[in-house]
Amino acid sequence: MGIEFLYPEFEVVRNDARCIRCRVCERQCANEVHTYDEEGHVILSDDAKCVNCQRCVSLCPTRALKIVKSDCTFRENANWQPDTIREIYKQANSGGVLLSSMGNPKPLPVYWDKILINASQVTNPSIDPLREPMETRVFLGKKPGVMERDENGNLKTELPPQLELSMPVMFSAMSYGSISYNAHASLARASKELGIYYNTGEGGLHEDFYVYGPNTIVQVASGRFGVHKEYLEAGAAVEIKMGQGAKPGIGGHLPGTKIVGDVSRTRMIPEGSDAISPAPHHDIYSIEDLRQLVYSLKEATEYKKPIIVKVAAVHNIAAIASGVARSGADIIAIDGFRGGTGAAPTRIRDNVGIPIELALAVVDKRLRDEGIRNNVSLVVGGSIRSAADVVKAVALGADACYIATAAVLALGCHLCRTCQTGKCNWGIATQRPELVKRLNPDIGSERLVNLMTAWNHEIKELMGGMGINSIEALRGNRLMLRGVGLTEKELEILGISHAGE
Amino acid sequence: MEKEGQIRIPSGCAIAAVISKEGRRMTGESITEAMKPMHDRSNGLGGGFAGYGIYPKYKDLYALHFFFNNRDTRKACEAMLKEDFEVVQSEIIPTRTIKEITDKPIIWRYFVSPLSSRMSALQIDEKEFVVRCAMKINSTVKDAYVFSCGKNMGTFKAVGFPEDVGRFYQLDEYEGYSWTAHGRYPTNTPGWWGGAHPFTLLDYSIVHNGEISSYDANRRFIEMFGYKCTLQTDTEVITYIFDYLLRRQGLSLEEAASVVAAPFWSTIAGRDAETAKKLSYLRTVYSSLLITGPFSIVLGFDGGLMALNDRLKLRSMVTGEKDDLVFIASEEAAIRVMAQDAVNIQAPAGGEPFIVRVKEGKY
Numbered sequence: 001m002g003i004e005f006l007y008p009e010f011e012v013v014r015n016d017a018r019c020i021r022c023r024v025c026e027r028q029c030a031n032e033v034h035t036y037d038e039e040g041h042v043i044l045s046d047d048a049k050c051v052n053c054q055r056c057v058s059l060c061p062t063r064a065l066k067i068v069k070s071d072c073t074f075r076e077n078a079n080w081q082p083d084t085i086r087e088i089y090k091q092a093n094s095g096g097v098l099l100s101s102m103g104n105p106k107p108l109p110v111y112w113d114k115i116l117i118n119a120s121q122v123t124n125p126s127i128d129p130l131r132e133p134m135e136t137r138v139f140l141g142k143k144p145g146v147m148e149r150d151e152n153g154n155l156k157t158e159l160p161p162q163l164e165l166s167m168p169v170m171f172s173a174m175s176y177g178s179i180s181y182n183a184h185a186s187l188a189r190a191s192k193e194l195g196i197y198y199n200t201g202e203g204g205l206h207e208d209f210y211v212y213g214p215n216t217i218v219q220v221a222s223g224r225f226g227v228h229k230e231y232l233e234a235g236a237a238v239e240i241k242m243g244q245g246a247k248p249g250i251g252g253h254l255p256g257t258k259i260v261g262d263v264s265r266t267r268m269i270p271e272g273s274d275a276i277s278p279a280p281h282h283d284i285y286s287i288e289d290l291r292q293l294v295y296s297l298k299e300a301t302e303y304k305k306p307i308i309v310k311v312a313a314v315h316n317i318a319a320i321a322s323g324v325a326r327s328g329a330d331i332i333a334i335d336g337f338r339g340g341t342g343a344a345p346t347r348i349r350d351n352v353g354i355p356i357e358l359a360l361a362v363v364d365k366r367l368r369d370e371g372i373r374n375n376v377s378l379v380v381g382g383s384i385r386s387a388a389d390v391v392k393a394v395a396l397g398a399d400a401c402y403i404a405t406a407a408v409l410a411l412g413c414h415l416c417r418t419c420q421t422g423k424c425n426w427g428i429a430t431q432r433p434e435l436v437k438r439l440n441p442d443i444g445s446e447r448l449v450n451l452m453t454a455w456n457h458e459i460k461e462l463m464g465g466m467g468i469n470s471i472e473a474l475r476g477n478r479l480m481l482r483g484v485g486l487t488e489k490e491l492e493i494l495g496i497s498h499a500g501e
Numbered sequence: 502m503e504k505e506g507q508i509r510i511p512s513g514c515a516i517a518a519v520i521s522k523e524g525r526r527m528t529g530e531s532i533t534e535a536m537k538p539m540h541d542r543s544n545g546l547g548g549g550f551a552g553y554g555i556y557p558k559y560k561d562l563y564a565l566h567f568f569f570n571n572r573d574t575r576k577a578c579e580a581m582l583k584e585d586f587e588v589v590q591s592e593i594i595p596t597r598t599i600k601e602i603t604d605k606p607i608i609w610r611y612f613v614s615p616l617s618s619r620m621s622a623l624q625i626d627e628k629e630f631v632v633r634c635a636m637k638i639n640s641t642v643k644d645a646y647v648f649s650c651g652k653n654m655g656t657f658k659a660v661g662f663p664e665d666v667g668r669f670y671q672l673d674e675y676e677g678y679s680w681t682a683h684g685r686y687p688t689n690t691p692g693w694w695g696g697a698h699p700f701t702l703l704d705y706s707i708v709h710n711g712e713i714s715s716y717d718a719n720r721r722f723i724e725m726f727g728y729k730c731t732l733q734t735d736t737e738v739i740t741y742i743f744d745y746l747l748r749r750q751g752l753s754l755e756e757a758a759s760v761v762a763a764p765f766w767s768t769i770a771g772r773d774a775e776t777a778k779k780l781s782y783l784r785t786v787y788s789s790l791l792i793t794g795p796f797s798i799v800l801g802f803d804g805g806l807m808a809l810n811d812r813l814k815l816r817s818m819v820t821g822e823k824d825d826l827v828f829i830a831s832e833e834a835a836i837r838v839m840a841q842d843a844v845n846i847q848a849p850a851g852g853e854p855f856i857v858r859v860k861e862g863k864y
């Protein structure tokens with residue numbers, strides 16, 4: 001107390017007239033906010049422990065609870081905002097690097113919200129997806145530059161390995177360990193049902209999920225956790241993780257508290273040890289080294305699987321992507337600075353990297369300027385929040401999008417941003433069995449399927465409005481976009497005109 | 502007001518075409534007449550024609566048709582041409598003075614042969630050389646525009662109604678084995694002759710009715726391969742797509758049609774395994790060249806025509822026959838003008854190419 005005291009950020013407000021003392025809140029809160037006082041027959045709440053995950057609010061049968069932002073504030077100061085002051089106190093208390101979870105919450109520009117989509121009027125007809133076919137199937141992978149024929153003049157129809165997606169969205173990398181067994185089960189099952197892919201992240205693949213291999217992208221990150229021959233062979237594609245939007249320039253972080261049981265076995269590391277991946281791959285100090293790893297993985301998988309190289313969106317992304325496109329990679333995944341994470345140093349999450357909208361626009365343009373856009377597919381993430389974001393991303397030039405935050409929201413996440421504590425009350429970002437079981441994979445996968453089905457309907461509606469009946473005719477179709485409230489420079493980088501032009 | 506190329510102008514249209522399978526040459530009078538009943542499909546802001554087999558005397562030479570805004574540009578351009586070509590004939594394209602067509606630029610044609618020394622220096626073949634020269638002039642020389650550059654064929658276009666444009670260019674005095682025609686209904690008034698159709702590159706010419714919704718996806722892809730879309734019109738990008746697929750990638754007409762008007766995946770799934778594999782291959786590899794939105798086009802080429810609708814058939818297009826003649830038009834009325842008793846009037850299904858070729862050796 002005293003100098004180290006921080007007033008709680010949230011207050012638990014209980015409507016005592018409604019509270020029936022059922023103690024659900026007490027049982028549901030892994031942070032131990034609620035306690036029952038036998039003597040007074042009341043439930044007490046320790047606001048200091050509350051992370052505002054809304055679990056108790058959602059499960060309270062009488063709607064007796066709400067969580068509000070505390071109105072106990074520091075003296076107002078435009079320069080020294082409350083978060084900044086609190087962080088200073090925390091660091092003065094601990095001497096440590098601040099850790100955060102999920103994507104950058106700062107009020108930095110969200111370009112998706114400043115881009116508007118076109119629709120047909122008079123001169124060409126919009127197409128009604130309820131009455132006409134509307135195609136969202138996408139193939140990811142290298143496309144040959146020259147068509148070849150056999151001696152009889154027939155087309156040689158062998159293609160380099162491709163990923164076939166029923167819609168231009170995939171579940172992005174979240175490792176087993178950072179999220180739970182049941183979360184992985186939900187993602188895997190939903191991917192299979194939807195005809196898309198989920199991504200193992202860097203924690204290996206639990207043996208139970210090998211059956212979902214045809215819908216799985218297996219990741220190889222700098223820590224090489226859980227990487228072995230069967231793992232590589234299990235997936236439909238292999239992703240080399242060079243960087244992550246939430247923490248460009250550093251490796252993955254998984255606190256030892258989450259490395260238990262199966263997680264430890266799947267990662268092939270001891271229980272309780274922190275899994276801190278090296279910042280670089282220690283066999284990749286340059287672009288030519290990346291090429292070696294790409295081809296090592298192709299050799300290991302007999303050239304049957306596309307290789308994805310995932311990079312964080314950083315300042316020089318266009319040149320980096322150009323290099324990656326020439327490294328033998330089949331697909332480039334770019335992760336924007338608002339991408340989520342299970343744990344990242346706060347300063348890095350909030351200050352490193354660039355918006356995915358700008359990164360995508362410059363990469364797509366650069367690859368076209370160099371005439372190599374068809375050599376690779378582009379997948380973007382960090383953060384894609386809705387079907388409209390997907391449509392805008394595709395029109396800017398993406399082949400498909402990666403989503404993760406939206407997926408965990410569908411599983412119940414309330415964005416309390418404390419994944420690193422391992423006490424996720426929704427059973428997602430935790431390894432505690434009593435919490436994990438709260439996420440029912442039957443329900444989880446159904447909710448993911450619902451979400452993607454809804455988005456696909458919306459994507460089709462938006463496409464139909466533009467008079468486009470196939471997603472490939474939207475890809476890179478920047479005339480379908482207009483900016484609002486953007487500067488000349490921003491428009492130039494995005495390669496779009498201003499609304500009204 | 503910004504002119505075509507600085508701004509994208511959608512337009513509706515009328516198209517018509519006729520071809521003799523026997524290679525019998527006919528004047529441009531009939532195709533001009535055919536545009537009359539479709540008068541209301543144009544608005545007087547663009548009309549044009551392409552004739553094949555019209556320059557038998559110079560059939561081995563490239564016929565370059567130019568618009569120049571002034572004499573100085575023509576002189577400068579001519580000097581440029583002489584660096585790359587042997588200019589065999591240089592002449593004004595004859596026109597009639599009629600009150601319906603005004604503000605005419607200098608309309609000139611050259612019959613040229615590429616200099617082999619220049620081609621070998623660039624290590625490219627004759628056609629590629631001509632394409633690059635035409636692109637260079639159109640994108641770098643202000644006030645000069647090459648609007649036709651094929652062998653033994655030529656394009657004639659202007660701002661005006663197509664039936665007037667035909668009269669203006671004296672098409673009754675040319676004889677060709679095939680003709681295509683276009684009347685334009687742009688939704689803006691640039692009043693620029695280069696923006697009229699047909700749009701041509703080498704012997705490929707396109708007349709097009711529609712407004713494609715895939716335009717920028719197609720444009721940004723095709724520009725990777727050295728094409729420059731200076732006009733921002735659908736017709737221009739469609740022409741380049743066919744040039745790329747047919748000449749540079751070596752696809753057949755049918756294969757090219759299944760790229761730009763690709764069958765739906767559900768349709769592909771219903772085909773026999775081998776066909777399905779081929780169609781999937783083409784659709785996957787050239788996915789950025791799928792054209793969506795309404796279109797009916799007639800592609801003219803050396804010795805033939807191909808008509809094609811978008812895969813939903815969002816624009817009207819019918820075909821008909823009479824003896825050795827085959828007709829294509831936006832409306833049956835146009836065909837009836839060319840042959841009152843035309844038979845076998847049909848509307849090709851969306852995405853089904855309708856291909857007519859002149860008998861080998863007859864053109």
